[in-house]
Amino acid sequence: MYTLVGSPATRAFRVMWCLEELGENYEMVSASPRSEEIKKHNPAGKVPALLVDDEVILDSVAIIQFLADRHEKLTFKPGTIERARQDSWTHFALDELDSVLWTAARHSFVLPEEMRIEAIKPVAQFEFEKAVQTLETRLGDNQFVMGDTFTIADIVITHCINWAEWGYKWPVSSQTVSDYLTRTRTRPAFQKVMEMRKAASS
Secondary structure (H helix, E strand, O other), X not given: OEEEEEOOOOOHHHHHHHHHHHOOOEEEEEOOOOOHHHHOOOOOOOOOEEEEOOXXXXXXXXXXXXXXXXXXXXXXXXXXXXXXXXXXXXXXHHHHHHHHHHHHHHHHHHOOHHHOOOOHHHHHHHHHHHHHHHHHHHHOOOOEOEEOEOOHHHHXXXXXXXXXXXXXXXXXXXXXXXXXXXXXXXXXXXXXXXXXXXXXXX
């Protein structure tokens, strides 16, 4: 049994999706960013946190990679060429997608108002669109980013694009990428977490 601290409206969604894909039991402790509950585990006030074996693991990507490695699913083995390619995709998601989304977030509601720069948001969207074009080229005819195998890289990429489309209304113009998102979003584990997210927000 794992304990996940966070909420499905945050990057904790990635961990919930991973746990559902793995079929592992977990308890959810509701906590929003910068809340006293999450600060018990992460002084930075960022979610999520995973409690396991009297230890705390922080950062959504570190958590899902740990879970995938531990249960030997949703990942390729460390030290293999396939794992290096998978890691490349994960870093692509963080460097080219997540980073620009977080920049837009900081200048929308995170930073003090006097430090926000409205003109940064169109730049962030431009960078996002470039990343989607790169994703289209690299994806090619693959079902998932690692071919026929669904991995944690797909979880991170899909979550980032969800954030862009649903949070910022940034459209995805690529049909290749849209078809890919249909495949990832129709997975039963994703659908289950979406229902949990809707229930939590109602």
